[in-house]
Amino acid sequence: MPKHNTQYTIHNTNPTYALILVGGKGKRLRPLSTDSRPKAFLSITKDRKTMFRKTVDRLKSILPSDNILVAANRRHAKLVRRDFPEIANGNMLLEPVSRNTAPAITLAAFILKKRSRDALMAVLPTDQYIRDVDRYLGVLKRGIDFVRDNREALLVLGVRPTFPSTQFGYVKLKAKSSQLKAERIYEVEKFVEKPGLETAKRYLKDGRYLWNAGAFIFAAASILTAVEKYAPRIFNGLKDLNRIDENYKGLPDISIDYAVMEKADNIYCVRGSYRWQDMGGFDSLKSVLMKEGRKFVARNGKVVKIL
Numbered sequence: 001m002p003k004h005n006t007q008y009t010i011h012n013t014n015p016t017y018a019l020i021l022v023g024g025k026g027k028r029l030r031p032l033s034t035d036s037r038p039k040a041f042l043s044i045t046k047d048r049k050t051m052f053r054k055t056v057d058r059l060k061s062i063l064p065s066d067n068i069l070v071a072a073n074r075r076h077a078k079l080v081r082r083d084f085p086e087i088a089n090g091n092m093l094l095e096p097v098s099r100n101t102a103p104a105i106t107l108a109a110f111i112l113k114k115r116s117r118d119a120l121m122a123v124l125p126t127d128q129y130i131r132d133v134d135r136y137l138g139v140l141k142r143g144i145d146f147v148r149d150n151r152e153a154l155l156v157l158g159v160r161p162t163f164p165s166t167q168f169g170y171v172k173l174k175a176k177s178s179q180l181k182a183e184r185i186y187e188v189e190k191f192v193e194k195p196g197l198e199t200a201k202r203y204l205k206d207g208r209y210l211w212n213a214g215a216f217i218f219a220a221a222s223i224l225t226a227v228e229k230y231a232p233r234i235f236n237g238l239k240d241l242n243r244i245d246e247n248y249k250g251l252p253d254i255s256i257d258y259a260v261m262e263k264a265d266n267i268y269c270v271r272g273s274y275r276w277q278d279m280g281g282f283d284s285l286k287s288v289l290m291k292e293g294r295k296f297v298a299r300n301g302k303v304v305k306i307l
Contacts, residue, residue, distance in 0.1 A: 015067070015116040016144055018059045019108045019123045022052055022072045022080065023098045028281050032303050039279060040126040041079050043306065046292045051279065053083040055126045062137055069093060069111075071104040096248050102259035103251045106227050106238050109220040114241070119220040120147055123256075128213075129288045132274035139272035143217040146185050146270065154226060155217040156188065156261065158210030158269040159276050164200035167280060169193055169212040169257070171269050188267040191257060210271055214278075216256065217270075223260070231259040 022040040033039040040052040049057070059068050066088045072080050074094040080087065093107055105123055112119035122140060130136050143155050158171045170192040191212065195203065203209035228235040231254070237247040252259070261267060277284050282302050289296050295307040 015112075015118060016063065016120045016148075017067045017069060017112055017122070018063055019069045019071060019105065019121055020052070020055055020059070020126060021101060021104060021123065022070060022076065022126050023095060023100075023104055029279070029285065029303075032285075032306070036075070037079070038073075038076065041076070041083065042279075044129065044279070044285065044288050044292065044294065046294065050083050051128075052080070052126045055124060055128075056084050058130070058133055058137065059124070062140065066091070069108055071095065071108060073098050096245050098253075099248065099251045100253050100255050102227070102231060102254045102256045103234055103238065103248065105216075105223065105256050106231075106234050107244065109224050109227075110238055110241060112220040113224060117221060120144060121218065121220055121223070123216040125214045127279040129277040129279060129284075130274065131276070135274035136272065136276070139270055139274070140215075140217070142183055142185070143270040146183065146268070147217050147219060150268075151219045152222055152266050153218065153268045154222060154261065154264055154266055155185075155268045155270055157213040157215040157217075158186075158271050159213050160271060160273045161204055161209065161211050164197060164204045165211065166194055166197055166200050167284075168278065170195065170203055170209045171212050173208045173210065173269060173271075184271040186269045186271060188269050191262045210269060212257070213272070213276065216261070222266075226260045226264050226266075230263045234259065 022038065029039050033042065041050045043050050045054065056068065065086045069091045070080050070084065070087060071093045072095065074096055077092065077094055080092055093104065093111070095104060108121065112121055122144060139157060143157065147153055147155050156171055172189045172192055174187040174189045192209070224235065234251055237251050238244065277288055279285055285303055286298070289306065296303050297305040
């Protein structure tokens, strides 16, 4: 595992947890990604670790294994155990069916609030290639510190755009107080869906738009309050932890962005500046494979095998 600066180790009195989301279907990377092996379990780097394991390794430099939870489809339990054999008992949240990020995050929040009413949770995807790991961990640390002091806040990670991407959603920032700016924490004006090219060019020049990195930090109690208000069907379907199997299939298939973050008014963003690529398409995947010196087989523009 790469060495990381120990200043990013989390020292806090409130329990801080991470939730890794591996339930994505990865349809844009098919046939390389399949139902039996989602993209989280693809190996794209020279060390041949899967994207899921790379995410675990980054988190283990700031959190103990006992504080890392994984949300995955039940059919992928063996893959999770294979790549994260040290996962603590009770930290693997297995969904009977995939229902996007809002139900998975809500389930984890109920479980963590039961463990501790003061629980904080960082929610992280696995389909990202992060080169500046220390900078990334620094952003996480700043976000966690902010939420610890502002427990009602719902925080999203934003990355400074380096080109006018049409493949990412954006977060538009409000004007901020100097105190918040000093920590690069901003109030969010709105979430913006993937734009067209000309709009993306305007966003890049504007300076108030960041890429939505798909990662969030909040207190378990605060996200549950928001889910109860904006997505009561999900809240009511999961509040009884003894009836998860019975109720999960009937839950809406919806992301936390749509269900809560676009509606709530206590949204903040921690701005990061680190080299980052989302593995949402074959162009990004091929770019990373070439950077990492990994050979691959492609047909009709699609990677069909990584060697």
